[in-house]
Amino acid sequence: MRIGKIIGTVTATRKDERLTGCKLMLTQPLNDGQPAGDPLVAVDTVGAGIGEIVLFATGAASRHAANRQQSPIDAAIVGIIDSIDLAK
Template sequence: MIVGKIVGSVVATRKNEKLVGSKFLIVEPLERMDRQQDRLVAIDNVGAGIGEIVLVAQGSAARIGCNLADSPIDAAIVGIVDDAIGLE
């Protein structure tokens, strides 16, 4: 998993039907997690909002771990970070 900050969101009216109801958030990895800080789009699994620092799972873990095994989802926000050592 990586830790990142929610910096935005995406609206897509025309989409795969299994994505209906999902919220798409844009996450910027913290600099220690990715020097390039390449952003990614993750679905929200925990009620997160813009500005929050979150834990993101990628790959098949995002689908299967969020009870969306049949959806075309490759990243999910699975926790809101309250505290951490080692991110600075």
């Protein structure tokens, strides 16, 4: 799993039928709280909103998280982060 921030939504009227009913969110991966790499489109499985910090999975784990093993999903939001505590 990785940490990201929801920076937008994606609306696709025409899409693969296996994505029907999926909420798509634009997710910015983070590293130490800073943007890390290009934003990606992730299927939202937990009801995340814009501005929230989330956990997301990629690859086969994302299809399992979305309970859509045969769908063309390669990223899924699997948790909303309330807080992060780092050991010092």
